[in-house]
Amino acid sequence: MSHTETHAFQTEVNQLLKLMIHALYSNKEIFLRELVSNASDALDKLRFEAVSNDALNEGESELAITVTFDKEVRTINISDNGIGMTRDEVIANIGTIANSGTKKFLENLSGDQAKDSNLIGQFGVGFYSSFIVADEVTLETRKAGDDKAEGTRWISKGEGEFTLETIDKEVKGTSITLHMKEDMDEFLDQFRLKNIISTYSDHINFPIKMVKTEWDEEAKEEKATDELEQVNKATALWTQPKSEITDEEYKNFYQTISHDFNEPLAHVHNRVEGTLEYTSLLYIPKQAPFDLYDRDRRYGLKLYVKRVFIMDDAEHLMPAYLRFVRGVIDSADLPLNVSREILQSNKVVDKIRSASVKRVLGELEKVAKDEDQTRYQGFWEQFGNVLKEGLVEDFANKEKIAKLLRFATTHSGDAQQNVSLQDYIERMGEEQEAIYYIIADTHAAAKGSPHLEMFRKKGIEVLLLSDRIDEWLVSHLDEFEGKKLKSITAADLKELAEEDEQELSEEDKQAREALTEKVKKAIEGSVSDVRITHRLTDSPACVVTAEGDISSHMARMMEQMGQAVPKQNPVLELNPEHILVKKIEQMEDEAKLKEWSLFLFEQAQLADGEPLAEPGAFIKRMNTLLAEVM
Numbered sequence: 001m002s003h004t005e006t007h008a009f010q011t012e013v014n015q016l017l018k019l020m021i022h023a024l025y026s027n028k029e030i031f032l033r034e035l036v037s038n039a040s041d042a043l044d045k046l047r048f049e050a051v052s053n054d055a056l057n058e059g060e061s062e063l064a065i066t067v068t069f070d071k072e073v074r075t076i077n078i079s080d081n082g083i084g085m086t087r088d089e090v091i092a093n094i095g096t097i098a099n100s101g102t103k104k105f106l107e108n109l110s111g112d113q114a115k116d117s118n119l120i121g122q123f124g125v126g127f128y129s130s131f132i133v134a135d136e137v138t139l140e141t142r143k144a145g146d147d148k149a150e151g152t153r154w155i156s157k158g159e160g161e162f163t164l165e166t167i168d169k170e171v172k173g174t175s176i177t178l179h180m181k182e183d184m185d186e187f188l189d190q191f192r193l194k195n196i197i198s199t200y201s202d203h204i205n206f207p208i209k210m211v212k213t214e215w216d217e218e219a220k221e222e223k224a225t226d227e228l229e230q231v232n233k234a235t236a237l238w239t240q241p242k243s244e245i246t247d248e249e250y251k252n253f254y255q256t257i258s259h260d261f262n263e264p265l266a267h268v269h270n271r272v273e274g275t276l277e278y279t280s281l282l283y284i285p286k287q288a289p290f291d292l293y294d295r296d297r298r299y300g301l302k303l304y305v306k307r308v309f310i311m312d313d314a315e316h317l318m319p320a321y322l323r324f325v326r327g328v329i330d331s332a333d334l335p336l337n338v339s340r341e342i343l344q345s346n347k348v349v350d351k352i353r354s355a356s357v358k359r360v361l362g363e364l365e366k367v368a369k370d371e372d373q374t375r376y377q378g379f380w381e382q383f384g385n386v387l388k389e390g391l392v393e394d395f396a397n398k399e400k401i402a403k404l405l406r407f408a409t410t411h412s413g414d415a416q417q418n419v420s421l422q423d424y425i426e427r428m429g430e431e432q433e434a435i436y437y438i439i440a441d442t443h444a445a446a447k448g449s450p451h452l453e454m455f456r457k458k459g460i461e462v463l464l465l466s467d468r469i470d471e472w473l474v475s476h477l478d479e480f481e482g483k484k485l486k487s488i489t490a491a492d493l494k495e496l497a498e499e500d501e502q503e504l505s506e507e508d509k510q511a512r513e514a515l516t517e518k519v520k521k522a523i524e525g526s527v528s529d530v531r532i533t534h535r536l537t538d539s540p541a542c543v544v545t546a547e548g549d550i551s552s553h554m555a556r557m558m559e560q561m562g563q564a565v566p567k568q569n570p571v572l573e574l575n576p577e578h579i580l581v582k583k584i585e586q587m588e589d590e591a592k593l594k595e596w597s598l599f600l601f602e603q604a605q606l607a608d609g610e611p612l613a614e615p616g617a618f619i620k621r622m623n624t625l626l627a628e629v630m
């Protein structure tokens with residue numbers, strides 16, 4: 001005798017369900033696409049596993065999905081004779097969110113349903129979409145090859161709990177019955193269901209069957225017969241010639257394989273024949289999933305061998321920096337029993353991968369060249385920081401990736417990253433040799449840095465970098481099209497100095513030397529050197545990294561990551577034209593000189609976003625100095 005156990009959903013599942021029902025209400029019919037897509041995955045898995053273990057077929061030769069409905073009792077049923085699930089798998093897959101990233105994400109929701117529902121696009125839709133249309137869902141499943149008495153029935157109203165029961169199940173696979181909500185009559189209709197299937201699931205690789213109906217002349221209506229008929233084409237979309245596939249079909253196929261309810265940004269579809277034979281259909285999504293930065297996240301490509309599904313998440317087919325690409329690769333050259341280990345060091349895979357990467361980058365280049373920049377801007381906002389990883393990861397395509405980068409710069413001054421390195425070079429003056437950048441913790445800090453003063457005055461554009469990965473990025477991108485990339489906070493910026501120095505008299509030069517010596521002596525131990533600046537016009541002082549040292553921004557990042565960073569003193573640069581510096585130059589009293597010099601040093605550190613060693617001492621010093629002059 002079986003007994004019924006009641007389990008509570010994880011709180012996160014409840015939250016997700018509520019959000020999904022709210023967000024997808026106007027798109028209700030996708031529940032069918034999602035369930036059919038899951039059924040198709042289950043058939044794919046069975047077909048693959050049965051290659052090496054025929055017993056899993058349990059004597060059934062045809063793999064298919066059946067969709068039926070019952071108007072009287074208000075139910076729709078979607079069944080497959082695929083791989084099925086064990087009881088433990090049901091618990092793990094349905095009603096739990098194993099992924100820690102999901103939990104973290106949900107903790108960040110605002111509670112404002114309208115606002116949060118925009119975020120649902122970052123999730124896969126999947127099984128839970130059943131609850132948009134159903135007030136109770138019954139899932140019955142049995143793993144292929146298991147004892148027929150070992151089936152599992154899962155029932156839930158989608159309100160906090162589900163029950164589990166062990167049942168006899170004759171046919172392997174999964175059967176899902178949706179008890180439809182009161183206002184969902186439209187779906188209890190042959191024509192409507194058939195229509196949804198042909199819109200979204202025509203190219204599912206397996207037959208989808210419905211009960212055949214016949215016109216009953218007497219009753220003047222369609223009547224069900226005992227026969228089933230196939231209602232989809234069941235041809236894998238990627239095997240069709242490009243010219244015969246509509247945009248709508250490409251879009252629907254994307255949504256089916258990705259469980260993403262947004263449209264894709266772009267796709268590339270190629271058939272390759274010759275020494276290698278394969279087809280690839282690759283999609284670039286519009287919106288990043290919430291777990292794009294989660295290390296445990298699965299990758300998006302499905303691998304097929306001669307139309308037989310082999311595996312999901314075939315991460316060797318795309319490098320990590322293109323992990324957002326979804327789609328299908330179907331090879332005629334790999335063996336059916338190919339494993340993840342074999343994929344790791346396989347020449348065929350390497351070739352497919354490098355050609356696929358080129359296609360994706362080529363497509364991005366095309367989108368980037370569009371006159372209307374909104375599509376590329378959208379892509380960049382979602383995936384720009386991931387693409388930057390490619391500069392380090394993919395040496396062979398470094399140039400191509402560098403061309404796809406976009407930056408905020410002093411040209412417009414706003415935070416939007418929309419300037420390419422090519423745009424920058426086109427705007428460069430003839431005598432400018434380098435591409436200049438500044439890195440800070442935030443865009444505002446970069447934009448407000450005193451280091452920019454001279455660049456502004458001379459009309460030289462500077463890249464304003466403030467993404468965490470940027471420090472790493474510039475350390476791997478020394479040059480672009482023959483122009484060096486140079487930090488404006490680095491020690492030597494001689495090119496800015498030359499013209500200034502030529503105009504100086506010998507006397508002025510000596511005075512400046514005396515000034516720097518004096519200040520250096522006054523705050524010895526805090527700075528590695530004191531120099532006259534070429535960078536400032538309005539501020540009295542700034543700090544720069546001593547030659548050979550790592551930048552202060554990098555040092556801060558390393559400290560945050562718990563790494564030991566050797567103590568390094570910066571160079572203090574003084575602006576001799578500034579009134580405060582002029583006053584210091586005249587100062588005789590050593591104690592006073594020390595206080596003023598420290599004060600300049602500390603404010604320069606603050607302007608650089610640098611935390612002060614002793615903030616309390618700084619405030620005290622400032623107040624004393626203010627009181628003196630008031």
Ligand SMILES: Nc1ncnc2c1ncn2[C@@H]1O[C@H](COP(=O)(O)OP(=O)(O)OP(=O)(O)O)[C@@H](O)[C@H]1O
Pocket residue numbers: 038039042080082083084085093094123124125126127128173174258259
């Ligand atoms: N018909 C089915 N047969 C066998 N297993 C299934 C079936 N439907 C769902 N599952 C299992 O439940 C899991 C969760 O399904 P769900 O639709 O929630 O997410 P998913 O298919 O993994 O897609 P995504 O997370 O991208 O939305 C699946 O990964 C699969 O293991």
